[in-house]
Amino acid sequence: MTSEHVAVVDLGYGDAGKGTVVDALCGDGGVRAVLRFNGGAQAAHNVVAPDGRHHTFAQFGSGTFAGVPTHLTRFVVVDPLALAAEAASLGNPFHLLTIDADALLVTPWHRAANQVRERRRGGGRHGSCGMGIGQTMEYALSNADAPRAADVRSAALRLKLAAVRDRLVAAFGPLDAPPLDDVVAAFRAFGAAVSIVDASYTAKLLREGRCVFEGAQGVLLDEWRGWHPYTTWSTTTFDNVAELCDSFERLGVVRTYTTRHGAGPFVTEAPLDLPEAHNGVGQWQGAFRVGHFDAVAHRYAVEVAGGVDALAVTHLDAPSRCPALRICTSYDVADRLEPGPFRDLAYQRELTALVSRAEPAALHRPASFVDDIADLLGAPVRLESWGPNRTGKRFRTAVRVPAPAR
Structure with a gap:
């Protein structure tokens, strides 16, 4: 593992496993704080501790089981009532929580x-x-x-x-x-x-030690880059992190299969036998949907996010449980999704129309999902996740060597 700050971003529609990845990054005791940088109480990051404890983290960071403090930056929309309820379920660890004074409040x-x-x-x-x-x-x-x-x-x-x-x-x-x-x-x-702290506190944390930035939702739901209007009111790329921190490793998270919770285009959706213990039908979102790994959409996510330094691939046990699982490398309407101008929602509507009528054109079963995903997305895999807790994680060699001290 590197000693620099790490930003964890989902390259799909959310639910790829950001919580379990953040928990694994915090497991060695070397993390100063987890900084949340977008979204709010709608986050649902499932973490299973080695002793079997399970919690769906919403506003507390997913390093809480490891005793790592959480800082909610100014980009987080804080729900005081939901946060109090979450704190109660965790034993009220308010000593691990700080909130930027400028964060908006949900009423x-x-x-x-x-x-x-x-x-x-x-x-x-x-x-x-x-x-x-x-x-x-x-x-x-x-x-x-x-x-x-x-x-x-x-x-x-x-x-x-x-x-x-x-x-x-x-x-x-x-x-x-x-x-x-x-x-x-x-x-x-x-x-x-x-x-509640002022704007200088984020920089203080970054000076004091290695921090993990924990994102919410996914790049394909981004307010400016997702399939409009099936998007979130949140910047889900690395952009907010770049406003808070000058240098950090960009870690993109994907599952071995693509998922989507709720309405919107989903090109590779298929009736795969992949039951989800922690995701079901939401009253407002709708059904939890699954499909083949969509390399076309994930490549688009990497591009509009500004690239990634490395990948975390989760649910690596799924291919053996689901022989029908495949990887999609092209659509019948396009091999590549072209990013448009930033903040051009008219273009995003056109892209949504294109994706809505697309069908998979090429599906294959790779010999190694890890290697194939790395090749297709153009980034090395830093973390493999084979199970729901830290014991099921495998770290690979760090992708960047920190600059020598001056």
Whole structure:
């Protein structure tokens, strides 16, 4: 393993195993902190500890079982109520948690408005998690007084929460949310329990030791690069990490088979016998879908993410359990997906239309999924994952040698 910082990004539609990869990276005791750099409480990173404990990490970092602190950077959308519930299930390890004062806060009205919007879409849902993350980010774009982490200790908290309630009720009608005073009290209690820090804290952590940046969701769901409109309100590439850290290893995570949770194009979807213990039908997302490894889509993800230094390949036990599993190397409509201009959603809609009508043109069963995936994505495999916990991980030789000390 290298001594430099590592950023863990999913090269698919999420659910590739970022949590178990982060847990493995933290297992040697040499990590100063896990920094979350996008998303929020909709993350669902399953980690099984060597002693059998299981937790689906949402806002706490996936290094928590290893005792590694979590820092929620300014790019994370923090849900105080969901975070308090997660903390309780973990034994309230608030001593391991810090939150950037500028992080946006999800309120019960954001969540309720998100769910109203999804219901109104009927059969045309986008695959939202129903957690209010996108609603919170959308609200902040047009309201400079959007609640942030620092506000839980501010005299302005009640006014800001009341404004959220009133504006969203005006836009969506009556919303299923607790009374204002109850929310204010809960947010105040949250502020008393957590450590809220200023913008300089991230740089302090990076100076103090090796850090792991833990991403949420996947590049194919990116707000600007995914199949619009079946995307998230979040930057899922390495871009946010690059704003926080000058030098880091880019580690892309893929499964040996491609998955998607919810609506949207999925070229290689197939009725493969690959049951998922920790993923099922979500009330808002919809069904958990599986298919052959989609090298075309994953190559696109690598390109729009700015490249990767190495790969982590998970679920390496799946090919032996599923003889029908294949790798797709081309579509009938294209061998390659061409990235468009950055932040051009009209282009992304065109790309979505192309992918929506595509079918696999070439499927094969490789002798080695690890070697084939490395060749197809143009990056060495640094971590192999053969099981749900650290004991099922195999690290390969580091892909970059740290520069000599000056």
